[in-house]
Amino acid sequence: MTARLEVRALSKAFGGVQAVREVSFDVHEGEILGVIGPNGSGKSTLFNCILGQLTPTRGTVAVDGRDVTRLRPSQLNRLGVSRTFQLLQVFPRLTARENLILAGQEHRGSRLGRLFGPRDAGLGAEADRMLAFFRLGTLAHETAGNLSYGQQKLLDAAMAFMSGSRLVLLDEPAGGVNPTMLAGLRDRLAAINREARATFVVIEHNMEFVMALCTRLIVLAEGRIIAEGSPAEVRADPAVIEAYLGH
Amino acid sequence: MSTRSALLTGLALLIVLALMPADLTGLGLPWPGLKRYGTYILTLWLVTAIAAMGVNLIVGYAGQETLAQAAFVGIGAYLTAIAGKYGVPFGLSFAASGLLTFVIGVALGFPALRVQKHYLAFVTLAFSVLCWLVFRNETAVTGGVMGLRDIERPVVLGLKLRRAVDFYWFVLAIAAAMTFVLWWIVRSPWGRAFAALRENPLRAESLGVDVRLYTLLAFALGSAYGGMAGSLYAPLVEFIDPSPFALGPSLLFMLMVVIGGSGTFLGPFVGAGIAVLLPEWLRAWETWYLLIYAVLVMVMMALFPGGIVGLASRLLASSLSLAPPSPARGGGVGVLHRRRGRDAPSLPPSPSVADYRATSPEDGGGKDERTSR
Numbered sequence: 001m002t003a004r005l006e007v008r009a010l011s012k013a014f015g016g017v018q019a020v021r022e023v024s025f026d027v028h029e030g031e032i033l034g035v036i037g038p039n040g041s042g043k044s045t046l047f048n049c050i051l052g053q054l055t056p057t058r059g060t061v062a063v064d065g066r067d068v069t070r071l072r073p074s075q076l077n078r079l080g081v082s083r084t085f086q087l088l089q090v091f092p093r094l095t096a097r098e099n100l101i102l103a104g105q106e107h108r109g110s111r112l113g114r115l116f117g118p119r120d121a122g123l124g125a126e127a128d129r130m131l132a133f134f135r136l137g138t139l140a141h142e143t144a145g146n147l148s149y150g151q152q153k154l155l156d157a158a159m160a161f162m163s164g165s166r167l168v169l170l171d172e173p174a175g176g177v178n179p180t181m182l183a184g185l186r187d188r189l190a191a192i193n194r195e196a197r198a199t200f201v202v203i204e205h206n207m208e209f210v211m212a213l214c215t216r217l218i219v220l221a222e223g224r225i226i227a228e229g230s231p232a233e234v235r236a237d238p239a240v241i242e243a244y245l246g247h
Numbered sequence: 248m249s250t251r252s253a254l255l256t257g258l259a260l261l262i263v264l265a266l267m268p269a270d271l272t273g274l275g276l277p278w279p280g281l282k283r284y285g286t287y288i289l290t291l292w293l294v295t296a297i298a299a300m301g302v303n304l305i306v307g308y309a310g311q312e313t314l315a316q317a318a319f320v321g322i323g324a325y326l327t328a329i330a331g332k333y334g335v336p337f338g339l340s341f342a343a344s345g346l347l348t349f350v351i352g353v354a355l356g357f358p359a360l361r362v363q364k365h366y367l368a369f370v371t372l373a374f375s376v377l378c379w380l381v382f383r384n385e386t387a388v389t390g391g392v393m394g395l396r397d398i399e400r401p402v403v404l405g406l407k408l409r410r411a412v413d414f415y416w417f418v419l420a421i422a423a424a425m426t427f428v429l430w431w432i433v434r435s436p437w438g439r440a441f442a443a444l445r446e447n448p449l450r451a452e453s454l455g456v457d458v459r460l461y462t463l464l465a466f467a468l469g470s471a472y473g474g475m476a477g478s479l480y481a482p483l484v485e486f487i488d489p490s491p492f493a494l495g496p497s498l499l500f501m502l503m504v505v506i507g508g509s510g511t512f513l514g515p516f517v518g519a520g521i522a523v524l525l526p527e528w529l530r531a532w533e534t535w536y537l538l539i540y541a542v543l544v545m546v547m548m549a550l551f552p553g554g555i556v557g558l559a560s561r562l563l564a565s566s567l568s569l570a571p572p573s574p575a576r577g578g579g580v581g582v583l584h585r586r587r588g589r590d591a592p593s594l595p596p597s598p599s600v601a602d603y604r605a606t607s608p609e610d611g612g613g614k615d616e617r618t619s620r
Contacts, residue, residue, distance in 0.1 A: 053453075077453060085453075114436040
């Protein structure tokens with residue numbers, strides 16, 4: 001079986017700084033892989049290299065067996081890969097519903113067809129279902145900039161699913177979200193994973209969240225993978241404790 | 248505003264505008280109709296508004312910068328004037344003006360893929376100066392500072408447009424069609440994609456929006472609106488020289504959009520109205536009008552960064568929010584002005600926390616409302 005995502009010997013240098021060094025891993029369909037590591041360990045750089053925001057110095061990325069290393073983010077997205085960002089990235093002056101429609105519209109028909117087609121690109125009902133699923137239904141027509149931080153974070157995550165992506169990379173989805181809402185977010189993500197066989201890669205600092213959500217973890221430190229395994233194995237790994245508590 | 252009411256409002260405005268030069272005293276209305284000069288000014292307003300709509304698409308909707316719109320108006324005007332001398336029918340040179348400026352707009356859009364904000368403004372500024380130099384120095388083609396005179400009002404489909412009022416109706420028809428086209432574009436998914444690249448190009452790209460293509464499209468369409476406005480400008484004024492296509496007028500186009508309300512659909516019409524009519528109203532004040540204009544701009548920018556249309560919709564929204572609590576809503580048709588914290592509509596009591604309690608993971612709520620494909 002080809003892996004949904006294959007990363008092979010990926011490296012990225014910024015001048016003399018090696019942010020990511022020879023990182024290789026696979027993610028299989030339906031898996032939730034957690035990527036953890038101290039600040040500055042190269043997690044976000046790794047994401048940006050996988051998704052085409054940055055060009056890796058060396059190494060390859062393949063999605064469903066197809067080499068996607070040099071593709072632009074929008075091309076990758078149209079192949080069914082979507083992401084969220086570490087910092088909040090919604091469109092503040094569009095409504096919550098418009099944000100979701102935007103997140104799916106480029107996957108609907110041809111560009112010219114969209115110009116002459118319906119205003120919501122046929123995604124209105126889908127957006128409403130997604131709002132309800134993420135418990136944002138009453139805020140559909142509120143501009144996203146007026147939502148609370150936690151609500152924007154939910155909207156941000158919901159947007160990653162509007163295109164029907166089967167591989168979703170989430171960069172710190174739990175950052176700054178209050179505990180009650182966090183349980184809801186974890187529950188929603190687990191539900192999508194279970195029922196749509198969606199595959200996730202999650203960067204997260206909140207250990208409780210990661211341990212509960214992920215099926216497997218990789219641990220980065222100084223750009224290298226230093227440990228890999230189930231949450232329980234990783235938690236017990238002396239190298240991980242060392243990396244987190246310092247030398 | 249719903250599609251239906253937007254269209255009806257547009258149609259009503261069109262009828263009112265069409266009747267402006269007509270003598271309505273026979274119908275018992277106190278309106279003798281605009282005279283020749285008034286009709287000319289109104290036509291000039293429409294032509295200016297078309298070019299300003301283009302700037303609004305580039306700046307207000309797509310979030311780019313352009314200080315070259317007057318140069319595009321110039322390209323359309325010179326092309327139409329010169330082609331007219333060789334007997335090329337107006338329809339053809341109008342289409343050619345649009346096409347040529349569309350292509351040049353694509354080329355000018357490329358720097359926007361690499362540089363942003365004021366750096367981009369400087370690139371377009373350089374293009375503007377370049378065009379102006381060509382208009383002024385290529386005397387054999389453009390007539391240089393002496394310009395091109397005796398540009399004839401066209402005959403279109405057998406209709407002679409010699410008289411001011413006939414040409415006005417012709418321009419009104421074209422302006423209406425072009426307004427409709429732009430309205431259609433900005434309310435379609437394309438408009439949403441333009442807004443996305445204004446608000447957050449990085450995120451837009453990650454959602455599959457081809458930021459490169461939409462940036463070039465915004466420049467091309469916006470510039471083509473400038474070129475087509477120029478094509479109407481030449482036969483309107485019947486004489487062109489390089490001065491209205493210099494850098495100053497390009498800045499003025501930017502100003503019109505900002506004053507009218509950047510990113511609001513009607514903003515360019517209001518901004519163009521002020522730019523065209525204010526000098527007329529303040530004529531008695533002679534050069535003082537520039538001072539008054541400058542002060543007005545500074546006051547406007549400080550107090551109402553959303554422009555006049557932004558201000559109007561804020562006032563409208565606050566009068567609506569006095570009504571019984573209703574779901575807070577965003578702007579009206581195409582109204583995407585920046586809200587300030589203090590006039591943000593009050594939110595309904597936050598439902599999310601309560602909702603999460605009601606459907607905590609244990610009760611398995613939401614399983615059957617799964618939406619992901």
